[in-house]
Amino acid sequence: MIVRRETENGRRESRLEKEKRCGSGVVDLKNRTLYVENIPFIYDFFKKLLKVSGLYKRWYANALDVKIRHECWKFADLPAGFNGFRILQISDLHIDALPELSEIIPALMRQVDFELCVFTGDFRFEIHCTTQRIDDLLKPIITAANQAEFPAIGILGNHDYLEYTLENVADMGLKILFNESIELKRGNDKILITGLDDVHYYRTGRLFEQREFIAKAGYKLLLIHSPEYYREAALYGYDLYLCGHTHGGQLCLPGSIPVITNSRSPRKYNRGRWQYKKLKGYTSLGTGSSGIPLRWNCPPEIVVHHLERKK
Numbered sequence: 001m002i003v004r005r006e007t008e009n010g011r012r013e014s015r016l017e018k019e020k021r022c023g024s025g026v027v028d029l030k031n032r033t034l035y036v037e038n039i040p041f042i043y044d045f046f047k048k049l050l051k052v053s054g055l056y057k058r059w060y061a062n063a064l065d066v067k068i069r070h071e072c073w074k075f076a077d078l079p080a081g082f083n084g085f086r087i088l089q090i091s092d093l094h095i096d097a098l099p100e101l102s103e104i105i106p107a108l109m110r111q112v113d114f115e116l117c118v119f120t121g122d123f124r125f126e127i128h129c130t131t132q133r134i135d136d137l138l139k140p141i142i143t144a145a146n147q148a149e150f151p152a153i154g155i156l157g158n159h160d161y162l163e164y165t166l167e168n169v170a171d172m173g174l175k176i177l178f179n180e181s182i183e184l185k186r187g188n189d190k191i192l193i194t195g196l197d198d199v200h201y202y203r204t205g206r207l208f209e210q211r212e213f214i215a216k217a218g219y220k221l222l223l224i225h226s227p228e229y230y231r232e233a234a235l236y237g238y239d240l241y242l243c244g245h246t247h248g249g250q251l252c253l254p255g256s257i258p259v260i261t262n263s264r265s266p267r268k269y270n271r272g273r274w275q276y277k278k279l280k281g282y283t284s285l286g287t288g289s290s291g292i293p294l295r296w297n298c299p300p301e302i303v304v305h306h307l308e309r310k311k
């Protein structure tokens with residue numbers, strides 16, 4: 001069961017203000033950053049090119065061919081009650097870009113066992129599509145996620161809208177953590193799970209305000225949309241960092257070499273397993289796809305993380 005919840009809402013206003021002012025902006029002068037992923041004509045140009053080349057159909061089929069991946073992790077400080085705990089990670093659904101996933105993902109989820117399902121952001125893709133459409137597509141996935149022992153948990157990505165996510169997605173039964181931490185309890189044992197807001201585009205995710213609460217915790221799991229906060233997470237003593245955002249590159253060269261990852265982190269943090277000092281991390285290759293919803297040399301995935309206690 002979930003026993004305690006610490007809330008920090010101080011950054012809610014700044015995210016809302018930035019969503020209104022520059023949602024999906026291309027240039028952030030303050031931070032001297034260019035967001036290539038927010039340039040619409042780039043997608044249109046490549047879409048047309050791929051359709052003419054005949055690759056579009058094949059790569060679209062790749063995007064729907066979601067794999068089940070298993071990752072095992074060993075931790076010395078994992079409480080005995082959580083030995084063997086399984087967390088299913090779904091990331092970057094961008095459900096309106098590939099509506100077929102609304103049926104494909106629940107079917108895959110029924111093939112695996114897990115005690116908790118976490119969604120590491122980017123539920124949607126298009127800014128202007130109706131919320132009703134997103135609701136209808138997300139509902140079967142969230143229902144499947146809540147068949148586990150613990151209620152499913154989600155965080156926001158850079159494609160999400162704060163009010164929509166906190167209201168509609170939460171209403172479907174997903175516990176949204178917005179710069180908040182909760183404790184999961186099994187018997188006398190507990191682990192801390194922190195969900196932070198987006199640090200890639202909105203930059204409104206912070207651990208600082210929760211530092212005292214975090215310092216008292218034992219085993220700690222951090223959910224955050226992108227890998228760019230790994231140094232801070234290590235500093236605060238987190239054990240495991242689950243994120244997504246990069247889609248592993250989505251369209252990769254042979255050898256799974258990403259062309260673009262939309263991340264400020266060094267490449268080794270942008271896909272799959274990684275480690276920074278004592279912090280272990282996993283950057284999902286993404287469950288859905290965005291921009292042009294195609295995949296090449298980078299299969300989409302849902303990931304079962306198996307937590308084990310190191311003897």
Ligand SMILES: [Fe+2]
Nearest residue numbers: 092122245290
């Ligand atoms: Fe994404």
